[in-house]
Amino acid sequence: MKRLHQLLSLLLPHWLPMLWAVLLGFLAVGSNIGLLTTSAYLISRAAQHPPVLDLMVAIVGVRFFGIARAVFRYLERYFSHDVTFRVLSNMRVWFYKAIEPLATSQLMHYHSGDLLSRIVSDVETLKNFYLRVLSPPLVALLTLGVVFFLLACFDLRMAFIFLAFFIGAAVVVPIFIRAWGRRSGQGILGSKAQLNTCLVDGIQGMTDLLSFDQQGRQLEKIDKTNDNLSKLQGRLAKINGLAGSLTGLCMNLAMWTILVMAIIKVEQGELPGVYIAMLALATLSAFEAVTPLPLTFIYLEESMSAAKRLFELAETENYSPSRKDEQFVPKGYEIEFNNLHFRYSAKDPWILRDVSFTIPQGRRLAIVGPSGAGKSTLANLLLGFFDYQRGSLQLGGREVRDYHQSKLMAHMAVVAQRTHLFNATVRENILLARPGASEKEMIQAARRARIHDFILTLPEGYDTYVGEGGLKLSGGQRQRVAIARAILKNASVLILDEVTAGLDPVVGREIMQDLFQLMKDKTSLVISHHLVGLECMDEILVLVEGKVVEKGTHSQLLEQGGVYARMWQLSVR
Numbered sequence: 086m087k088r089l090h091q092l093l094s095l096l097l098p099h100w101l102p103m104l105w106a107v108l109l110g111f112l113a114v115g116s117n118i119g120l121l122t123t124s125a126y127l128i129s130r131a132a133q134h135p136p137v138l139d140l141m142v143a144i145v146g147v148r149f150f151g152i153a154r155a156v157f158r159y160l161e162r163y164f165s166h167d168v169t170f171r172v173l174s175n176m177r178v179w180f181y182k183a184i185e186p187l188a189t190s191q192l193m194h195y196h197s198g199d200l201l202s203r204i205v206s207d208v209e210t211l212k213n214f215y216l217r218v219l220s221p222p223l224v225a226l227l228t229l230g231v232v233f234f235l236l237a238c239f240d241l242r243m244a245f246i247f248l249a250f251f252i253g254a255a256v257v258v259p260i261f262i263r264a265w266g267r268r269s270g271q272g273i274l275g276s277k278a279q280l281n282t283c284l285v286d287g288i289q290g291m292t293d294l295l296s297f298d299q300q301g302r303q304l305e306k307i308d309k310t311n312d313n314l315s316k317l318q319g320r321l322a323k324i325n326g327l328a329g330s331l332t333g334l335c336m337n338l339a340m341w342t343i344l345v346m347a348i349i350k351v352e353q354g355e356l357p358g359v360y361i362a363m364l365a366l367a368t369l370s371a372f373e374a375v376t377p378l379p380l381t382f383i384y385l386e387e388s389m390s391a392a393k394r395l396f397e398l399a400e401t402e403n404y405s406p407s408r409k410d411e412q413f414v415p416k417g418y419e420i421e422f423n424n425l426h427f428r429y430s431a432k433d434p435w436i437l438r439d440v441s442f443t444i445p446q447g448r449r450l451a452i453v454g455p456s457g458a459g460k461s462t463l464a465n466l467l468l469g470f471f472d473y474q475r476g477s478l479q480l481g482g483r484e485v486r487d488y489h490q491s492k493l494m495a496h497m498a499v500v501a502q503r504t505h506l507f508n509a510t511v512r513e514n515i516l517l518a519r520p521g522a523s524e525k526e527m528i529q530a531a532r533r534a535r536i537h538d539f540i541l542t543l544p545e546g547y548d549t550y551v552g553e554g555g556l557k558l559s560g561g562q563r564q565r566v567a568i569a570r571a572i573l574k575n576a577s578v579l580i581l582d583e584v585t586a587g588l589d590p591v592v593g594r595e596i597m598q599d600l601f602q603l604m605k606d607k608t609s610l611v612i613s614h615h616l617v618g619l620e621c622m623d624e625i626l627v628l629v630e631g632k633v634v635e636k637g638t639h640s641q642l643l644e645q646g647g648v649y650a651r652m653w654q655l656s657v658r
């Protein structure tokens with residue numbers, strides 16, 4: 086019920102065009118009823134050879150309803166589809182806005198195929214909510230009222246018999262179909278999402294699958310999911326067919342019953358014969374409004390499943406620094422961790438335990454340690470992606486959690502281990518850091534990142550597309566684009582997270598040297614597995630299992646002969 090309410094509230098701003106579409110839908114069905122009844126009357130009356138003038142009203146009626154039916158149907162389709170596409174486009178924007186803040190801390194729990202399925206398939210499914218769930222019952226109700234009234238003018242019993250069959254087709258058949266097709270409607274969405282996930286997984290990991298000769302296994306998995314989806318869709322098609330047959334049965338029984346009753350009334354002299362065909366055809370054509378109803382419940386189930394998947398993601402609890410005071414300017418850029426404890430959730434173990442250290446403004450601090458020690462977690466806390474449970478973390482004398490997220494980010498430039506490059510031009514990728522930067526500033530940043538000369542060798546220079554995820558660039562070139570971004574941003578705090586991971590040592594060393602230039606006058610936090618070049622850092626901190634176990638300069642730590650010294654010996658061997 087909560088989901089239905091939420092879904093209706095998303096549609097509420099569009100209630101007027103929706104109402105118009107319902108009205109036009111009713112007028113289209115009404116015109117069809119008008120066309121068939123006036124035609125039936127015209128033919129029956131013409132058979133009695135009356136003066137032509139007697140037939141004029143019926144002739145005009147046939148013409149009018151014939152044209153009106155086409156015009157109203159066209160307008161109904163135009164309005165209903167127009168409003169549906171508007172609703173869908175608003176929903177996509179709403180959903181994207183809702184999940185955007187989750188990108189840093191929640192979306193990693195979802196597979197990209199599943200996310201794609203939610204934003205494309207599930208939103209698309211919701212188009213049925215208005216077109217096939219909300220609108221048809223309203224049109225059917227209006228049609229029922231008009232035809233009931235028409236039949237009641239001739240005979241109240243006829244009207245009630247029509248009502249009984251109409252309710253049978255509009256209510257009883259859909260309830261039966263719902264009971265039968267409920268699981269299929271819900272299952273189809275789940276299977277579609279599963280298939281998307283398998284396909285995206287397969288495409289992203291294609292190289293690994295080929296290199297381990299495992300493409301057959303992935304194909305088997307895709308085949309299985311596809312089979313399941315086809316079975317469910319086949320089942321739904323059967324249900325669809327049965328629904329059509331049952332509605333047809335109700336319609337024909339209703340028409341025959343009314344026809345027999347009308348004949349009896351004519352025989353008894355209670356009804357002129359010209360009305361027999363008219364009454365039978367009015368009954369028959371009214372059922373046009375019922376045809377879409379049996380599937381209404383199935384589409385309702387499907388829409389509710391889609392809404393559940395969308396809303397549950399959009400409602401995911403998320404942390405983000407949220408101080409309203411956006412104008413706050415930090416007093417300097419000193420970073421201070423004080424007895425900080427952190428874990429990802431109450432169920433998880435502590436990842437950081439009693440971490441305390443300070444990076445004075447303009448100084449450079451490196452964090453080294455084994456994999457899983459919590460180094461990237463430290464950086465993520467500083468970026469405001471997660472909240473810490475105990476202790477304090479301050480930037481410029483103020484708790485990081487008290488900053489407004491966008492203001493906090495304005496002070497930080499990050500070069501991460503895996504930089505995402507968008508499927509856009511080199512220029513757009515660099516300007517992401519500061520869209521308003523001039524051409525000169527952008528080229529200067531690229532020069533300092535030592536990527537400018539390479540960019541000029543590309544077919545269209547800065548306007549060359551880099552491909553999905555920067556596919557057309559090497560790992561080192563991608564990192565240099567990321568560095569150019571950081572230079573262009575020119576923020577006061579610099580965070581470098583495993584910048585040289587995966588690069589060959591020569592390129593890694595070159596990149597580190599360039600980065601040391603960039604670090605001048607900036608408060609810098611460098612996270613690294615590799616100890617290459619760390620001699621230039623003001624302080625190095627060794628993190629093991631979330632605890633700071635050693636602190637000092639490169640030479641001090643070597644003298645201590647502890648973890649750092651052992652790591653150093655291994656790295657220079």
Ligand SMILES: Nc1ncnc2c1ncn2[C@@H]1O[C@H](COP(=O)(O)OP(=O)(O)OP(=O)(O)O)[C@@H](O)[C@H]1O
Nearest residue numbers: 193429433436455456457458459460461462463614
């Ligand atoms: N979003 C998350 N939810 C739950 N646990 C997480 C999450 N991110 C990381 N962890 C866990 O936190 C621990 C520390 O991870 P973190 O990435 O900070 O380590 P790291 O020292 O940077 O490792 P590496 O050097 O391999 O990148 C790991 O055990 C990891 O499994």
